[in-house]
Amino acid sequence: MRIYWADLHIHTCLSPCAELDMTPKGIIKRAAAKGLDMIAVTDHNSAGNLSAALGCAAGGTVAVIPGMEITSAEEVHILALFETIDAAAEMQRQLYDGGDFPPDAGHKAFGTEQVIVNVADEILGFEPRLLAGASSKGLEDIIGAVHALGGLAIASHSDRESFSVLSQLGFFPEDAMFDAIEVTGKKPDTLLPARFPRLHSSDAHSPDMIGRKKTGFMMEAPTFRELAMAIKGEGGRGIRG
Amino acid sequence: MKIAEIADKLGLEVVNEGQWEREAKCCYASDMLSDVLANGGEGCLWITRQSHPNIVAVAAIRGMAGIIITGGKQISPDTIEKAGQEQVMIFSTPKQTCELAGMLYMLLSNEVERG
Ligand SMILES: [Zn+2]
């Protein structure tokens, strides 16, 4: 076992607020240059660029965990990490089912295009759904859906001024089923329940942000299963900085 | 103005019973619970689209007169159960926040003018 450094919160050019040079290929190159062993690709409410990201990572030194940053009805951001692209795609299907994130909702008002690309950085298309919107499902329902798909649910930037558990809900619900919480250090740690493992990640929207914050995991290999064990503190795995 | 009178005049649907005789002195509209926790006034009726169980604790901590959930949103049994425990009145309305806030504001300010 050794420490693997991971940045588990990175947006691609598919996210409405991310820069267009955040292509999967570029992200992985940058992550490798920053010495990261593992990243998670987590676009807002979409799994659209995951296959390109995993394709780019194949055979390289940086492992990619398929993920998504889901916006709950309370407008709390939840990082969902999965073992497979299929699980992430199923999560996306459940999010869009029932009319949330309708297509052609004027996404350009949020700035950049929402670009779907392939492994070679070629544009495959533009996502017409307003990914900056929110699900009509509440926090607990989304965490439940992530767990039902075998995924990990992490409270994104849980102590930040916007789109966080603290900003949207005032205080951390005692019974929240999160597996871990991402902290930015902007608020006193005492506002966050002690029982949740703390993670540090960059929430990168531009290449220079990748790896600025990272978490070290003591584990056997940079895989989803090992990561899940490390977050839960099982089998001698754990978080080490 | 008494909550009962306000509920009647605005046609609010009762989600959780509470202190009908209590006076509402003011109103506050916000969906960010951290904001309400910091700025929600005592004795105010709080207008929001949030229906997470945490709204009950926030209203109780700030001593607010009650919560009005707008947009005809479904309210979870957890929220209703907590409201029962904390004795926080919850109402629901199909109206949107802006419209309801305008109506409530007029009601409360007319009363102030009449003395
Ligand atoms: Zn976020």
Ligand SMILES: [Zn+2]
């Ligand atoms: Zn993010």
